[in-house]
Amino acid sequence: MSKLSQLEPQSVFYYFEKIAGIPHGSGNTKAISDYCVEFAKEHNLRYIQDESNNVIIFKEASAGYEDAKPVVLQGHLDMVCVKDADADIDMEKDGLDLQIDGDYVYAKGTTLGGDDGIAVAYCLAVLADNTLAHPPIEAVFTTDEEIGLLGAADLDASVLQGRKLINLDSEEEGIFLTSCAGGLTATCSLPVRYREQTGLVYELKIKGLLGGHSGIEIHKERLNANKLMGRLLYTVGDEMEFSLAALNGGVKDNAIPSSARATLVIEEGEAEHLESVVTRLEKIVQHEYKSSDPDLEIEIKKIGTDTKKVLNLKNQECVVFFLMHAPNGVIRWSMDIEGLVQTSLNLGIMELTGECCKFSFAVRSSVETEKIFLAQKLQYLIEFLGGVYEESGDYPGWEFRKESPLRDMMVRTYEDLFGKKPAVEAVHAGLECGVFIGKIPDMDCISLGPDMLHVHSPQEKLSISSTKRMWDFLVEVLKNCR
Secondary structure (H helix, E strand, O other), X not given: OOOOOOOOOHHHHHHHHXXXXXXXXXXXXXXXXXXXXXXXXXXXXXXXXXXXOOEEEEEOOOOOOOOOOOEEEEEEOOEOOOEOOOOOOOOOOXXXXXXXXXXXXXXXXXOOOHHHHHHHXXXXXXXXXOOOOOOOEEEEEEOOHHHOOHHHHHOOHHHOOOOEEEEOOOOOOOEEXXXXXXXXXXXXEEEOOEEEEEEEEEEEEEEOOOOEEOOOOHHHOOXXXXXXXXXXXXXXXXXXXXXXXXXXXXXOOOEXXXXXXXXXXXXXXXXXXXXXXXXXXHHHHHHHOOOOOOOOEEEEEEEEEEEEEEEXXXXXXHHHHHHHHOOOEEEEEOOOOOOOEEEEEEEEEEEEOOOEEEEEEEEEEOOHHHHHHHHHHHHHHHHHOOOEEEEEEEEOOEOOOOOOHHHHHHHHHHHHHHOXXXXXXXXXXXOOHHHHHHHOOOOEEEEOOOOEEOOOOOOOXXXXXXXXXXXXXXXXXXXXXX
């Protein structure tokens, strides 16, 4: 049964609900790609689907716009899949449990995928509506944006005739984005060995952090659960002996981790000491982050006496050393644009396996050389400890252009429609516009979208009223693209 059928604009929320019913996390986009293909077939529209599951759908101009040049509408098919620890859902196989709370749509216990399902819904609604006035439309749906803009990198852009690109991957109404940072994924792996130890087993769990998007929310200085776990392990080890049996935190390199877990083995007589150390640090950190993460909690649970495989002491020391010394968060602010983060990184994934302890970072900078230098620091640190460094998903930034006819027209249209000027800004997050400009240098790009909150976290919400206003705006923009 539809939950969003009464929302306006009905066509947009119809397709958004369809998308939400199809699992479409990064790396799992075949089904959502095939859905777009079936949509094109049903509406007798020409399409291209490539090996990376990217889809391009072409729609001819409406009456009176036959001589207008094509406009490219673009968004990505994949979403960041993050869920609450107690959420009973397999995001690889199950659709989302959509809910409405006042002016917001959210998914119960998981990310919503408004980033970037709303872009796909907007595009499909435009393609399906034969009453709209518009130039030829080239709707581009890319894949695996959230893990390095991989689909856009693989896309054959030579088939595109449009030189105006409207990217619908922004999360704040009234702000037009005109440049962004470049980035890469850095993976640091420490080889480990185990031994057996019998003792009292405790599970430590960091929870209640807000987390969020490591590009658009890194400036909020929210606490990173993986980094806090490093501090917790160091603090415990500074006062007593322990052995590390399990360690994990975060699920995506570009999502600020909101939770982390560790399993420790200690001597039978040290239980009270451990609980005291953890409680003391919890109070300290709660005070330090009372504004950014007011619901922070460090849960300590006694499991019982058992024999566990634990890290040997040298490997354990290297893991804690890396967590304590690895850079994280805002590294440098822009000196040219007030309030803009220039360079940052996020320790998004921490996972201890049978062979190694792996740490994955999202590294970002609007200055290419600073991005490279930050990656070099990680490489030096992990290799100094005897580990291995790997890079993937390197994508370019998007440089601001002083002259942009598309931007000028959209600013005028926004002011005419809403009676106020939009903000024109840069963003620290990565956007696919830079990839498209790298393929088509004369492409004129802009990025926008409706209001969303807490993207890349289970608290993600999409504003219903803002979705309607941005739909009205998009319709008017297309009408003005003669």
